[in-house]
Amino acid sequence: xxxxxxxxxxxxxxxxxGAAKAIKGSVSIAxxxxxxxxxxxxxxxxxxxxxxxxxxxxxxxxxxxxxxxxRARAESYRLR
Numbered sequence: 001x002x003x004x005x006x007x008x009x010x011x012x013x014x015x016x017x018g019a020a021k022a023i024k025g026s027v028s029i030a031x032x033x034x035x036x037x038x039x040x041x042x043x044x045x046x047x048x049x050x051x052x053x054x055x056x057x058x059x060x061x062x063x064x065x066x067x068x069x070x071r072a073r074a075e076s077y078r079l080r
Contacts, residue, residue: 010034018042027052035059 009031015022018040026036027049036058053060 005031012037014039016040020044020046023048027056027058030056030058032056033058035061037061037063039063 009029011031012035013026013030014037015026016039020042022040023038023042023046026038030036034056036053038060039062041064
């Protein structure tokens with residue numbers, strides 16, 4: 001991710017898989033003051049790097065909606 005963004009990282013990271021590995025890695029690929037949007041629902045509780053998220057001042061949002069609402073959420077980020 002950082003190679004493709006000039007060392008910066010992603011402004012918004014969406015996880016739609018709910019996979020523990022993806023959720024755990026979301027903090028490391030989000031840029032400072034970025035956002036993580038958790039759409040996928042994990043089967044079991046997942047450890048999350050809270051100090052890393054706080055250090056980067058990340059916004060964390062969860063979405064429990066049907067597919068049409070996920071697109072609207074993505075569009076709202078594009079307009080910010």
